[in-house]
Amino acid sequence: MNEATPIRRRQTVRLNEISDKRMNDQKLQGQYQPYKDAAWGFINHWYPALFSEELPEEGVEGIQICGIPIVLRRVDGKIYALKDQCVHRGVRLSAKPMCLTKKSISCWYHGFTFDLESGRLTTIIANPGDKLIGNTGITTYPVEEKGGMIFVFVREDDFPNEDVPPLASDLPVRFPDSSERFPHPLWPASPSILDEDAVALGIHRTGETNWRIACENGFDNAHILVHKDNTIVQAMNWVLPLGLLPTSDDAITLIEDENGPKGLMQWLFTDKWAPVLENEELGLKVEGVNGRFYRTSVVLPGCLMVENWPEEHVVQYEWYVPITDDLYEYWEVLVKVCRTDEERTKFKYRFDRVYVPLCLNGFNDCDLYAREAMEEFYADGTGWDDEQLVATDVSPVTWRKLASRWNRGIAKPGRGVTNATKTSSIRMRRLAEGKKPSYFVEKIED
Amino acid sequence: MNEATPIRRRQTVRLNEISDKRMNDQKLQGQYQPYKDAAWGFINHWYPALFSEELPEEGVEGIQICGIPIVLRRVDGKIYALKDQCVHRGVRLSAKPMCLTKKSISCWYHGFTFDLESGRLTTIIANPGDKLIGNTGITTYPVEEKGGMIFVFVREDDFPNEDVPPLASDLPVRFPDSSERFPHPLWPASPSILDEDAVALGIHRTGETNWRIACENGFDNAHILVHKDNTIVQAMNWVLPLGLLPTSDDAITLIEDENGPKGLMQWLFTDKWAPVLENEELGLKVEGVNGRFYRTSVVLPGCLMVENWPEEHVVQYEWYVPITDDLYEYWEVLVKVCRTDEERTKFKYRFDRVYVPLCLNGFNDCDLYAREAMEEFYADGTGWDDEQLVATDVSPVTWRKLASRWNRGIAKPGRGVTNATKTSSIRMRRLAEGKKPSYFVEKIED
Amino acid sequence: MNEATPIRRRQTVRLNEISDKRMNDQKLQGQYQPYKDAAWGFINHWYPALFSEELPEEGVEGIQICGIPIVLRRVDGKIYALKDQCVHRGVRLSAKPMCLTKKSISCWYHGFTFDLESGRLTTIIANPGDKLIGNTGITTYPVEEKGGMIFVFVREDDFPNEDVPPLASDLPVRFPDSSERFPHPLWPASPSILDEDAVALGIHRTGETNWRIACENGFDNAHILVHKDNTIVQAMNWVLPLGLLPTSDDAITLIEDENGPKGLMQWLFTDKWAPVLENEELGLKVEGVNGRFYRTSVVLPGCLMVENWPEEHVVQYEWYVPITDDLYEYWEVLVKVCRTDEERTKFKYRFDRVYVPLCLNGFNDCDLYAREAMEEFYADGTGWDDEQLVATDVSPVTWRKLASRWNRGIAKPGRGVTNATKTSSIRMRRLAEGKKPSYFVEKIED
Structure with missing residues (x-):
């Protein structure tokens, strides 16, 4: 028995070596490194969110863009867009929409209620005196509706209103x-x-x-x-x-x-x-x-x-x-x-x-x-x-x-949001049920 | 072309900053760090395993608790619970139950046979003289049956019998x-x-x-x-x-x-x-x-x-x-x-x-x-x-x-057990067949 | 309230300790470490690829062995095997076979055309003067057909033809x-x-x-x-x-x-x-x-x-x-x-x-x-x-x-190939459609 590792073959030129004649040599690649980093998209930009007809009066829909869950609601024709993740336990407001006034959306789970305009936590249904009220909130996203389409300015949480560019x-x-x-x-x-x-x-x-x-x-x-x-x-x-x-x-x-x-x-x-x-x-x-x-x-x-x-x-x-x-x-x-x-x-x-x-x-x-x-x-x-x-x-x-x-920013990988954890058992169960990953939130049926 | 990175926006207060008015500030969180670490559960505790009617006389069932595969068998009314993973090649005994005596369970693959009481390897069907016999075994779990429910004390391998608390x-x-x-x-x-x-x-x-x-x-x-x-x-x-x-x-x-x-x-x-x-x-x-x-x-x-x-x-x-x-x-x-x-x-x-x-x-x-x-x-x-x-x-x-x-211990992440490797192709195949991840072992049909 | 961590149990002998009587002690394990490393297989070996009847004259099939995508084509009875991944944007040639001559296979996406014998990039359909032509290519794999079976020598890119052993x-x-x-x-x-x-x-x-x-x-x-x-x-x-x-x-x-x-x-x-x-x-x-x-x-x-x-x-x-x-x-x-x-x-x-x-x-x-x-x-x-x-x-x-x-080499983990990224959403979608991971490439239906 031969205990030494046998020499089995010569080295040779790689048959499929990457050619130095390719257009995208290393120097060129360096010029678009930010793009290579933008797997989750560019943030602080306007994106189409829904067709107008997908959001009728009083309608609520949940979507996700650049790893950010977004809920849209239309009231008296005007459309509001907010981060679709309750500050409390992180559930999506749009999964079971509960809108008790024209200027708010409430979380269906514990009643945390947010102002549609500012995103501020304005009350908690069953806990109206809590000290958190008024001191936190969810990000809001500027909205434009043009020619039958709804556009949302998907931004980082600290992107100021006054710097939002026109659509x-x-x-x-x-x-x-x-x-x-x-x-x-x-x-x-x-x-x-x-x-x-x-x-x-x-x-x-x-x-x-x-x-x-x-x-x-x-x-x-x-x-x-x-x-x-x-x-x-x-x-x-x-x-x-x-x-x-x-x-x-x-x-x-x-x-x-x-x-x-x-x-x-x-x-x-x-x-x-x-x-x-x-x-x-x-x-x-x-x-x-x-x-x-x-x-x-x-x-x-x-x-x-x-x-x-x-x-x-x-x-x-x-x-x-x-x-x-x-x-x-x-x-x-x-x-x-x-x-x-x-x-x-x-x-x-x-x-x-x-x-x-x-x-x-x-x-x-x-x-x-x-x-x-x-x-x-x-x-x-x-x-x-x-x-x-x-x-x-x-x-x-x-x-x-x-x-x-x-680009105005590179989106960070999604945290605690839909499809960010690709191996979660809930995702697996949905696959077993024949439901593929989706842009829309899955609405809860009571 | 502007090669410099343009200054595109001012910094501002985060709209959804985590409020320092929240109840669970960092100090409070520190008081429940072990709980945060207990993703796989607390071990060395009593858990319900099956309803009594799910384990008839001579029945064998495989389940998993805290990342530990457990096989239960009932003989003459008494219930035994053992680690459901053969010491040899790791297959689950419960997948194809083979019980040749009232005091043992054998692995269906190579015939490794374990004593129901002690978990000791007592023989190997086709290899009765092997030196491993008597020198290894699988963990056993104390069992209590009350009011129509079967409870198992799910423990670490080195948790001694004399310290098992009452149900x-x-x-x-x-x-x-x-x-x-x-x-x-x-x-x-x-x-x-x-x-x-x-x-x-x-x-x-x-x-x-x-x-x-x-x-x-x-x-x-x-x-x-x-x-x-x-x-x-x-x-x-x-x-x-x-x-x-x-x-x-x-x-x-x-x-x-x-x-x-x-x-x-x-x-x-x-x-x-x-x-x-x-x-x-x-x-x-x-x-x-x-x-x-x-x-x-x-x-x-x-x-x-x-x-x-x-x-x-x-x-x-x-x-x-x-x-x-x-x-x-x-x-x-x-x-x-x-x-x-x-x-x-x-x-x-x-x-x-x-x-x-x-x-x-x-x-x-x-x-x-x-x-x-x-x-x-x-x-x-x-x-x-x-x-x-x-x-x-x-x-x-x-x-x-x-x-x-x-708690009496924090369960370690499952090793070599069902659903521990979430991306395994077997799991994927089962999903494609419409079978979602389960508590019960899937029985082999010959 | 007791702030100290209570001592809850004694240490004891592990019930399922790995026995030192097992045959595969650490010394023995060391003798087969390369085998333990060969999760993706041994490379630079002959493997069966298809039955002869699975590849009729003019047929094209895509498979994967040792993490390497391979396309096979039969022309005038002779079988060619090449790496099934276009050098350009990495798509599989076999997904939508396009063979315009008897000595070539072209990529259906941008027309990159490879010589069946050498794997060299011989032209690009819509870009016949590009400087990359002739300067890159894809690995080819020796083929033998015996008794109704097609064997392929699955090799590393730099394994020379003259060292290919007989089937x-x-x-x-x-x-x-x-x-x-x-x-x-x-x-x-x-x-x-x-x-x-x-x-x-x-x-x-x-x-x-x-x-x-x-x-x-x-x-x-x-x-x-x-x-x-x-x-x-x-x-x-x-x-x-x-x-x-x-x-x-x-x-x-x-x-x-x-x-x-x-x-x-x-x-x-x-x-x-x-x-x-x-x-x-x-x-x-x-x-x-x-x-x-x-x-x-x-x-x-x-x-x-x-x-x-x-x-x-x-x-x-x-x-x-x-x-x-x-x-x-x-x-x-x-x-x-x-x-x-x-x-x-x-x-x-x-x-x-x-x-x-x-x-x-x-x-x-x-x-x-x-x-x-x-x-x-x-x-x-x-x-x-x-x-x-x-x-x-x-x-x-x-x-x-x-x-x-x-063994003649340990295959490296697949990169950029089918099922290498186990959590990709495309894989998930296919599962939701009831399609399990496969050896064969999925052909595109126009």
């Missing part, structure tokens, strides 16, 4: 104000959800991926491939190119004005990006390219705008709202300015009959599975170091650097 | 012995499971919460709110107060006699606790309060007694038996002294037709969801530091301090 | 070559999958246990007990002994020739192992033992051979292929030399009608549950230290030491 600073650039700066010859100025008479129609659903993985897929020009067999592509007789390649250094414009949104605009379907029509190695050749022209841009905290899509005068917005480090809420919203009831009805009809099945599902479902396919590689953090990016990844890399510079 | 030391105080010390004008002396002719009827089920969270809910006087819409309350036309407030320093009496149970007694429905009938801030006023009078007490290792509930001459016991750090077995037991078969039959009928649907389920189901609602906040340990307690939390705080002083 | 070095010893060395009087020389005209019929399935736990069960002579009630045993009127005991120091022969397989051979049903027919302590006595004679051996990386089982001229092979640290692929394969179509047809018929239901399921299902029953004890690593082995465990102990000496 517009976390939404895509607007037209016609930006038409001179971002002209495009092929379509009229894009609408905005902030426009008068804007109508936003859309869907949102929970994806089991980190929000950054999802976001980068949104404006990635190099994955046209996954869409080539989509029903809408075939129905419209579109012929897609193999891909799009940047042809000049200014193929992407940074958006970083002091008081506006921070993001990037990609000059797609201009001479700054060329369609790839042939791959000789593989014997591929595309002829007679035709399809929809569009332009994508993305701004912090992760809002995509696809102009001229899926039809003229319509814009598609997307958000990838962090719930935890591996759950995000995927928002797909079409915006159009409708000045009459007839226009609104017609837009809604086309949304329901064409765009939901063929675009928001159909087409974008491919993006969902592509994001999921990346999750395992990035889940333990190694993907961010090991990925080998190429020239066409200029878009995500530009975004990562920009987001690292301009 | 009564881990059960609520008894009457009429304690009538002078704990008189109550509104009802006759409460029965005890230790009384002659006591009958215990109840249910038990697994909850996905830490046992302490569950236990504190049991004797919490400040959560009357969650019960106000219960069917039994409405059916009985009870009118509940908003809450109960302690009105004197001796609203709670400590029970810490040298040789008896250690716990606390709450003088509910005496002049030491006042009903809260009004909350001006919220415009709430309760009139014509009426309902059942009751008194709650709790003793180590977590046994609640509700006297005069749900009817006169009946007492409700509850246990919150730790299985792991986030699973507990919830026991709800009604005890009555029944001196004749007729009384027993009548009690059983009323139990089945009224108390199971309206109280043990109905009413107490609200407690189950309230406990679950707290779990996320406490699951990662931060809840114990961040909770902001108030005057009415005198009950849990008194309990925590008392339990810290008088 | 035979990771398969059981062959006959008649070894007949002189390993004679057995009771049956003819066993067939081998490497024999001309060998036919391998079998099944494989995923078990939720560590591969070592599974493997040790395969050649464990001390667990005859679990099989005593099996249908095949009863149908054949076999009378099994209580167990088998080694009677001489050479009851097990080591196989460690320099250029051949490394393993051990157990001289079962010779005078080196005696059947145990009686256990006086338990009053057990077996008379008229009769049954099949067989002999087991095991070689690295974990391949069992059961000669003369389940019938003459047939051999049963088993593999316990590591997927992760708690998932393995269980292979059960019967091999027979069939020289004519008639023989093949007859063997297949008997396989389908008798051996699948009665042996590969039936009989071996008991081994599956036995392995699972051990998993909890070993899952957190404590089982390897706490187990108390006995004389009959000479088989696993010999195997552990041998595997520690002769």
Whole structure:
């Protein structure tokens, strides 16, 4: 018996060594370290929380963004948003809403009652003289409602009201104000959800991926491939190119004005990006390219705008709202300015009959599975170091650097909140019952 | 491009800062640190294991308490309890019971055979001469059977037989012995499971919460709110107060006699606790309060007694038996002294037709969801530091301090036992099959 | 109130102290430390990947072995195996196979295209001029196809082609070559999958246990007990002994020739192992033992051979292929030399009608549950230290030491691969959908 460890093989070059030709070398990676740290999202930003119709008068809903549980309540039309975690024993107020006055929300468990405006603890139902009353409270979140959507400014507890930026600073650039700066010859100025008479129609659903993985897929020009067999592509007789390649250094414009949104605009379907029509190695050749022209841009905290899509005068917005480090809420919203009831009805009809099945599902479902396919590689953090990016990844890399510079804060890992403890037996029980992790709080049924 | 990190906001007072007016300041928290450490329960205590009818003659069942797997077997009426983990390769004896003699249990895998009385390894079926025989064994646990319940003294491996305390030391105080010390004008002396002719009827089920969270809910006087819409309350036309407030320093009496149970007694429905009938801030006023009078007490290792509930001459016991750090077995037991078969039959009928649907389920189901609602906040340990307690939390705080002083040991986190490794693929497979984590061992079907 | 911690009990001898009479004392354990470290398997070995019929011409399948995702493709009959993780963003190529030429596989997401032979990145569909092309690639794995099975040499990235050993070095010893060395009087020389005209019929399935736990069960002579009630045993009127005991120091022969397989051979049903027919302590006595004679051996990386089982001229092979640290692929394969179509047809018929239901399921299902029953004890690593082995465990102990000496490398824990992050929300969602962790990649449905 040989007790010595035998020499079994020679050393050799690693077959899959990470190439020093990759775009994202260590120096470049250093420029977006804050982004790599933002697994739980960027905080102190405006995020979509609900569609207006999801929160009727007197309604209460609980959600979670960037690891922060948030309860929304609508009273006399006005919407309030507060931290959805009682200061007493930490239960979610929204799990069993108890609102005894128009200006308060009470905890269903021990009756701790909070002022909707200030978040202050104003009384305890069965303990009205306690010295804690008036001396604590829960964080409140500024709310804006525009075009059928409710936005919440998700902030750290010590972020002061007077520094809350306007909603517009976390939404895509607007037209016609930006038409001179971002002209495009092929379509009229894009609408905005902030426009008068804007109508936003859309869907949102929970994806089991980190929000950054999802976001980068949104404006990635190099994955046209996954869409080539989509029903809408075939129905419209579109012929897609193999891909799009940047042809000049200014193929992407940074958006970083002091008081506006921070993001990037990609000059797609201009001479700054060329369609790839042939791959000789593989014997591929595309002829007679035709399809929809569009332009994508993305701004912090992760809002995509696809102009001229899926039809003229319509814009598609997307958000990838962090719930935890591996759950995000995927928002797909079409915006159009409708000045009459007839226009609104017609837009809604086309949304329901064409765009939901063929675009928001159909087409974008491919993006969902592509994001999921990346999750395992990035889940333990190694993907961010090991990925080998190429020239066409200029878009995500530009975004990562920009987001690292301009975000208003990196969200801390969730503490004591839903899905933060991934192995809890309650979570397991819900899985056994067929209930997957969710953006919404599970309401208690008495 | 601005390379410097911009100053984006001022510092301000935290909106939800933990108030220094909270009852549980750091000094107070220090007085119950052992309790905070007892995620896996207190060991060297008596716990209910099974109802007598769950273990018929020759029956074998496997359960888990405080992270310790335990197998019970009944032979000629006598019950034995042993560590349910073979010394050889660690499988659970109870998974596929193999009992070849009246005084032994054998492992179904390799035939390791243990003496029921001593736990010693007495033979190995296919290896009867091995030198390990007689030189190792598994821990045994003292057993008591009373009134239809089987209790096990769950101990550390080195806890000597001669120091095992009587069962009564881990059960609520008894009457009429304690009538002078704990008189109550509104009802006759409460029965005890230790009384002659006591009958215990109840249910038990697994909850996905830490046992302490569950236990504190049991004797919490400040959560009357969650019960106000219960069917039994409405059916009985009870009118509940908003809450109960302690009105004197001796609203709670400590029970810490040298040789008896250690716990606390709450003088509910005496002049030491006042009903809260009004909350001006919220415009709430309760009139014509009426309902059942009751008194709650709790003793180590977590046994609640509700006297005069749900009817006169009946007492409700509850246990919150730790299985792991986030699973507990919830026991709800009604005890009555029944001196004749007729009384027993009548009690059983009323139990089945009224108390199971309206109280043990109905009413107490609200407690189950309230406990679950707290779990996320406490699951990662931060809840114990961040909770902001108030005057009415005198009950849990008194309990925590008392339990810290008088427990007989803090259970170590489970090693190599069911649900200790929460992410094991076997656990995952069971979830995919719709089986949630359980108190009972899953029996092998050949 | 007593502020001092009371002295509550004496110290005593632990009832279940680990005995110093156990076979695996600390010194012995030190001799198989590498084995204890090999939770993710041994790397740089040949493993079965698929049955030939699972990979038809042009077929693509994704699997995982030793934490390494592997994609297999068959072109013009030849099989290629590559690392199933795109160098770009880490998605699995096999999730949505895209093969545009006979010598390449392309990533369905961004078109990264790899040479099947070398693994080199040869082009990017939409970015054919990128500088990364030709400068990176994915590891390739040598493949052998024998008798209806596809074997892959699962290696570290830097393991050179010229050092890849022949498949035979990771398969059981062959006959008649070894007949002189390993004679057995009771049956003819066993067939081998490497024999001309060998036919391998079998099944494989995923078990939720560590591969070592599974493997040790395969050649464990001390667990005859679990099989005593099996249908095949009863149908054949076999009378099994209580167990088998080694009677001489050479009851097990080591196989460690320099250029051949490394393993051990157990001289079962010779005078080196005696059947145990009686256990006086338990009053057990077996008379008229009769049954099949067989002999087991095991070689690295974990391949069992059961000669003369389940019938003459047939051999049963088993593999316990590591997927992760708690998932393995269980292979059960019967091999027979069939020289004519008639023989093949007859063997297949008997396989389908008798051996699948009665042996590969039936009989071996008991081994599956036995392995699972051990998993909890070993899952957190404590089982390897706490187990108390006995004389009959000479088989696993010999195997552990041998595997520690002769393995070609210890697999590193999986990074960025399926089931490596056990708590990912995608995994949870799949569980909620009833899908358990698997050996195969989940294919994307467009």
